Amino acid sequence: MIYFSVCSRKDNPPKALERLKAFIRDNDDFRLKVAYDSKSIYEGHRDNLEQFRRIYGLLNTDIIVLLHDDVDILSNAQDVRRYLSVLRNPLVGFVGVAGGCWLPPQGWWVSRNSGEARGFVFQGDNAETMSPNYFGPAGQVLILDGCFLATTYKTLQDILGLYQPAYLTSPWDWYDMFWTYEAYLKGYNNYTVPIIIRHESSGIMRKPWYDSNEEFRKHHIDTLKYAKLDIAKTTGLP
Numbered sequence: 001m002i003y004f005s006v007c008s009r010k011d012n013p014p015k016a017l018e019r020l021k022a023f024i025r026d027n028d029d030f031r032l033k034v035a036y037d038s039k040s041i042y043e044g045h046r047d048n049l050e051q052f053r054r055i056y057g058l059l060n061t062d063i064i065v066l067l068h069d070d071v072d073i074l075s076n077a078q079d080v081r082r083y084l085s086v087l088r089n090p091l092v093g094f095v096g097v098a099g100g101c102w103l104p105p106q107g108w109w110v111s112r113n114s115g116e117a118r119g120f121v122f123q124g125d126n127a128e129t130m131s132p133n134y135f136g137p138a139g140q141v142l143i144l145d146g147c148f149l150a151t152t153y154k155t156l157q158d159i160l161g162l163y164q165p166a167y168l169t170s171p172w173d174w175y176d177m178f179w180t181y182e183a184y185l186k187g188y189n190n191y192t193v194p195i196i197i198r199h200e201s202s203g204i205m206r207k208p209w210y211d212s213n214e215e216f217r218k219h220h221i222d223t224l225k226y227a228k229l230d231i232a233k234t235t236g237l238p
Contacts, residue, residue, distance in 0.1 A: 001029055001030075001031060001056065001059075001062050001063075002029060002030050002031070002062075002063045002065060002080075002081070002084060003030075003031045003032075003033070003049075003052050003056075003058075003062060003063065003064050003065065004020070004024060004030060004031065004032045004033070004065045004067065005032075005033055005035075005044075005045045005048040005049065005052075005064060005065065005066050005067075006020070006032070006033070006034045006035070006048075006067060006068070006069050007034075007035050007038055007041050007044035007045065007048075007069065008034050008035070008036055008069035009037055009069075010036045010037055013069060014069055014070040014200055016069065016070045016071055016072045016198075016200055017034070017069045017070075019072055020032070020067075020071070020072070020073065023073055023077070026077070029081075031052065031056065033047075033048035033049075033051050033052060034069070035047045035048050039171060040164060040171030040172065041171065041172050041175050042162055042163055042164045042171065042175065043171075045066055045162055046162040049064065049153075049156075049162065058153045059153065060152065060153055060154035060157075061088070061152055061153070061154065062152065062153045063084050063150055063151070063152055063153075064150065064151055064152065064153055064156060065084070065148070065149070065150040066146070066149045066151075067147065067148045067149065068146070068147045068148070068199065068201065070199065070200035070201055071147055071148055071198070071199055071200075072127075072198040072199075072200075073195070073196075073197055074122065074196040074197060074198055075194075075195045075196045075197075079194075079195065079196075080195055083095065083193035083194060083195050083237075084150050084195075086191060086193060086237055086238060087150060087152050087155075089238050091187075091188065091189050091238065092188060092189055092190070092191060092238060093151060093155050093159075093180065093183030093184065093186070093188025093189060093190050094144055094149055094150065094155070094179065094180050094183055094188070094190045094191075095144075095150050095151075095190070095191045095192070095193045096119070096144035096145060096146075096147075096148055096149045096150070096180075096190070096191075096192055096193070097119050097120065097121055097144075097145070097147065097148045097192060097193070097195055097196075097197055098117070098118070098119030098120070098121050098133075098135050098144065098145045098147070098192060099117070099118055099119055099135075099141035099142070099143050099144035099145055099180070099190065099192050100116060100117045100118070100135075100141055100142060100143060101116040101117065101140070101141055101142055101228065101229040101231055101234055102116060102142055102227060102228035102229065103142060103143055103177070103181075103224060103227065105213070105217070107205075107213075108142075108143055108145070108177075109135065112135045112136055115136065115231060116136075116228075116229075116231050117135035117136045117141075118135055118136040118137060118138060118139045118140075118141050118191075118192040118234070118235075119135045119136065119138065119141075119145075119192035120132065120134050120135065120194070120196070121133045121135075121145075121147070121197060121198075121199050122196070122197065122198040122199070123198070123199050123200075123201070123202070124198065124200070125200055127198065130198050135192075137235050137236075138191070138192050138193055138194050138235075138236070138237060139191065139192060139234045139235040139236050139237070140189055140190065140191050140229060140234040140235075141180075141190050141191065141192055141229070141234065142180075142181070142184055142190065142227055142228070142229055143176070143177050143180040143181050143184070143190065144176060144180045144190055144192065145176060146175060146176030146179075147197070147199045147201070148195065148197055149176060149179065149180070151179075151183070155183060155188065158183075159179060159182040159183055159186060160182075161178070161179040161182060165178055165219075167215050167216070167218075167219040168212055168215055168216065169208075169211065169212070169215060170208035170209070170211060170212045172208065173206075173208045173209045173211075173212040174209070174212035174215075174216050177216055178216070181216075181220070181227075184227070185223065189238065191237055191238070193237065
């Protein structure tokens with residue numbers, strides 16, 4: 001089973017959310033929960049997983065997809081299943097659609113300037129105006145962007161990823177770096193996979209994002225200096 005967890009708002013949710021609901025309804029092995037108006041992204045996803053657990057039960061091998069409410073999944077369901085199956089490898093922590101082999105101070109996407117980013121995302125309000133945003137070929141990365149993240153129930157338990165770490169003050173920022181970097185520190189490998197999405201967000205960062213950046217770097221000052229993958233060994237999937 002593949003479980004999709006989304007955090008959204010009841011007041012004027014994005015149109016992409018209705019299309020996601022239809023995508024899930026068309027596939028018997030997909031399940032979706034939407035947490036509305038949660039206090040934090042951690043709380044919202046935690047509540048969704050609690051409902052999955054209560055209604056369906058959750059196995060360690062079940063796949064959990066954590067995604068934004070303004071994401072359109074453009075890949076067909078067969079390809080989504082195919083690329084999420086990478087998570088069946090016990091050495092894989094998270095898969096996503098975009099990320100970097102290291103974490104520059106300005107943001108992971110800066111790493112594409114040196115060929116050290118992976119993934120691809122369409123961005124824009126609709127299919128007629130969306131533009132391609134190419135970061136690099138699919139492959140292993142250090143961290144992943146939070147617009148589309150997938151992992152197993154077991155990995156989420158291993159990294160305690162549904163609880164907000166004390167060193168991050170924003171309830172909505174840098175959760176993706178926290179989750180995927182924790183997986184890396186625990187010996188997992190993270191990957192971008194060629195699941196095609198359209199992300200409505202413009203990607204403009206708010207002040208809490210920059211504050212979280214500083215908090216994250218201060219907390220991980222001893223490990224980040226060495227946290228850089230060899231790009232010659234990161235292309236391709238396991």
